[in-house]
Amino acid sequence: MAAPDVKALVFDVFGTVVDWRTCVITRAKEISGVRGVGIDWGVFADEWRTEGYLVPIGEIVGGTRPHTDVEVLLGEKLAELLIRHGLELTADETHSLALTWRRLDPWPDAVAGLERLRRGYMLGPLSNGSFALLTEMAKRAGLPWDCIVSTELFGTYKPDRRAYEGAARLLGLAPDAVMLVAAHVGDLRAAAAAGLRTGYVPRPLEWGPAGRQPAPPDPDFDVVATDFSSLADQLCSADAGV
Amino acid sequence: MAAPDVKALVFDVFGTVVDWRTCVITRAKEISGVRGVGIDWGVFADEWRTEGYLVPIGEIVGGTRPHTDVEVLLGEKLAELLIRHGLELTADETHSLALTWRRLDPWPDAVAGLERLRRGYMLGPLSNGSFALLTEMAKRAGLPWDCIVSTELFGTYKPDRRAYEGAARLLGLAPDAVMLVAAHVGDLRAAAAAGLRTGYVPRPLEWGPAGRQPAPPDPDFDVVATDFSSLADQLCSADAGV
Numbered sequence: 455m456a457a458p459d460v461k462a463l464v465f466d467v468f469g470t471v472v473d474w475r476t477c478v479i480t481r482a483k484e485i486s487g488v489r490g491v492g493i494d495w496g497v498f499a500d501e502w503r504t505e506g507y508l509v510p511i512g513e514i515v516g517g518t519r520p521h522t523d524v525e526v527l528l529g530e531k532l533a534e535l536l537i538r539h540g541l542e543l544t545a546d547e548t549h550s551l552a553l554t555w556r557r558l559d560p561w562p563d564a565v566a567g568l569e570r571l572r573r574g575y576m577l578g579p580l581s582n583g584s585f586a587l588l589t590e591m592a593k594r595a596g597l598p599w600d601c602i603v604s605t606e607l608f609g610t611y612k613p614d615r616r617a618y619e620g621a622a623r624l625l626g627l628a629p630d631a632v633m634l635v636a637a638h639v640g641d642l643r644a645a646a647a648a649g650l651r652t653g654y655v656p657r658p659l660e661w662g663p664a665g666r667q668p669a670p671p672d673p674d675f676d677v678v679a680t681d682f683s684s685l686a687d688q689l690c691s692a693d694a695g696v
Numbered sequence: 697m698a699a700p701d702v703k704a705l706v707f708d709v710f711g712t713v714v715d716w717r718t719c720v721i722t723r724a725k726e727i728s729g730v731r732g733v734g735i736d737w738g739v740f741a742d743e744w745r746t747e748g749y750l751v752p753i754g755e756i757v758g759g760t761r762p763h764t765d766v767e768v769l770l771g772e773k774l775a776e777l778l779i780r781h782g783l784e785l786t787a788d789e790t791h792s793l794a795l796t797w798r799r800l801d802p803w804p805d806a807v808a809g810l811e812r813l814r815r816g817y818m819l820g821p822l823s824n825g826s827f828a829l830l831t832e833m834a835k836r837a838g839l840p841w842d843c844i845v846s847t848e849l850f851g852t853y854k855p856d857r858r859a860y861e862g863a864a865r866l867l868g869l870a871p872d873a874v875m876l877v878a879a880h881v882g883d884l885r886a887a888a889a890a891g892l893r894t895g896y897v898p899r900p901l902e903w904g905p906a907g908r909q910p911a912p913p914d915p916d917f918d919v920v921a922t923d924f925s926s927l928a929d930q931l932c933s934a935d936a937g938v
Contacts (some may be wrong), residue, residue, distance in 0.1 A: 576831065586868030589818065589843040601831040601844040606866075624848075626828030 460651055462625050464580035466636035469660040472558035475499045481554040485547050493539050496662050506531025511611045556590045567682020568598050574690050578603045580621045582611045613644030639669045653677040702893055704867050706822035708878035711902040714800035717741045723796040727789050735781050738904050748773025753853045798832045809924020810840050816932050820845045822863045824853045855886030881911045895919040
């Protein structure tokens with residue numbers, strides 16, 4: 455699919471651009487060393503992501519929990535998980551582990567794909583990560599964003615409709631001139647409901663080799679791609695020289 | 697001066713990073729062609745900058761004018777200036793000329809200096825230009841920002857104190873971990889009053905070769921540099937390998 459009217463691509467980040475699970479597991483093992491032997495770090499990572507991020511953000515968007523900074527949510531859950539898994543870390547180690555979410559590595563195809571896409575489109579994240587988190591992550595990982603768009607700028611979280619509308623407004627574009635690229639169908643459906651275009655890049659390894667698998671694409675998603683290289687093939691093919 | 701505690705540099709843009717006056721003159725001449733012969737484009741550019749930007753923004757920050765998008769201010773003044781100078785442009789030409797503010801060229805030292813500074817600091821604009829304007833400008837001009845910070849994000853304009861405080865908060869930093877780099881002493885004084893560090897880079901050519909000259913530096917500015925190369929020499933010298 456060529457997308458001649460799309461001017462900007464905004465990306466979900468956790469799971470779509472970066473491989474949070476592998477990075478959390480690796481970093482937790484590094485920090486805990488022998489103290490962490492016997493802990494199932496895959497379970498730990500999945501619990502942190504689910505209970506410290508997905509669930510509370512769902513509650514905030516649903517109106518049953520007050521708005522709270524995402525790193526506060528993750529930090530509170532980390533303290534709880536350390537007790538649950540019987541791991542004692544120093545305050546410095548705990549802080550360092552919490553910062554992992556700012557220091558996640560991209561999927562192997564991500565940076566090269568973004569570099570290609572950047573020649574034809576305005577690129578930015580559209581993530582529930584904070585502005586500071588996303589900025590630090592991009593600098594460390596070499597993500598070639600043109601700007602940082604965090605839902606923090608709109609005082610809400612995805613999938614609140616205002617997050618998608620706010621992104622388009624901030625970029626000075628009509629909603630249908632903006633495409634959300636995400637590995638999650640719920641995010642894409644909410645973006646489509648707000649008038650954005652949709653690019654689905656399922657990431658079968660997001661929850662690990664034996665983890666839950668991505669949903670099949672909705673028939674009305676505008677683009678479906680296996681990775682960012684394929685996404686660039688589809689979105690840039692119409693533009694000579696891109 | 698080494699600035700070991702400064703983590704982020706935020707830059708005034710119009711006049712500090714980009715040479716608005718030369719670009720406006722050049723673009724206006726290109727668009728108007730023979731119709732513009734006889735117009736003093738330097739006067740035109742200075743009026744546009746002063747009456748369409750500096751004065752109304754001062755009124756907005758002073759509370760005597762309602763908040764208005766900066767490109768609306770510039771567009772309204774352009775229509776007025778075309779009449780004042782007796783120039784007839786088509787709607788497309790007028791629109792194209794108005795877009796000049798998104799397409800300004802950097803001072804010759806700017807990009808190379810920013811590339812050096814970026815290795816040691818988080819970099820972003822802190823400008824009264826809109827988020828979309830600053831993003832488009834950066835992409836076209838190759839300004840290597842880590843993020844875009846527009847005063848639009850805080851619903852105000854510099855020199856409102858909330859603009860400087862908002863920038864530090866958004867970056868997740870204490871105000872004194874952020875340095876404003878600007879060619880204008882008023883901007884720097886307001887930043888210092890909000891707790892930020894200050895880097896003064898006067899630009900003697902901002903208002904043209906015969907134009908108004910920069911004020912002498914206040915004695916309490918943290919850094920004074922002749923250009924971004926000198927700024928990088930001073931700010932990066934303490935960091936090995938930067």
